[in-house]
Amino acid sequence: MNAAKRLRFLGIAAGSAVLLSALLLAVAFFQGQTASPAEPSSTEAVSSRPLYTVGTYNNRLAVFRFGETEPNQVLEEVFIRSLPASDQELLRQGIPVYTEEELWTLLEDLES
Numbered sequence: 001m002n003a004a005k006r007l008r009f010l011g012i013a014a015g016s017a018v019l020l021s022a023l024l025l026a027v028a029f030f031q032g033q034t035a036s037p038a039e040p041s042s043t044e045a046v047s048s049r050p051l052y053t054v055g056t057y058n059n060r061l062a063v064f065r066f067g068e069t070e071p072n073q074v075l076e077e078v079f080i081r082s083l084p085a086s087d088q089e090l091l092r093q094g095i096p097v098y099t100e101e102e103l104w105t106l107l108e109d110l111e112s
Helices: 002-035 085-093 100-111
Strands: 052-057 060-065 073-079 095-097
Touching (some): 060 100, 073 100
Antiparallel strands (some): 060 073
16 A cells, blocks of 8 residues: 555656646746747848948948948939938938848839
8 A cells, every 4th residue: 555655646746747847848938939029030130230321422322331431332323312302311311221131122212
């Protein structure tokens, strides 16, 4: 009888340990899901600072590496005065760009 009680106790203890482990894993999983922001895809890895700033240079559309004063690229065919006034003002302030894809999309929009 003593061996049977011991076996039953061990079974209950093992079952409790399994349930407790499952509960702790579930809590950790769901905390991780709600606490962390959605991760960007590998093609859209977003840094905390912009890669580029799109602005003006000699009244033309220009791309600057973030923090630099000389342009990396000047789009000679896009004159700032040909753009809507709201776009001109944004460009004078400088538009921060965080990904290559965002850069190409913005340039396509401004060129059309």
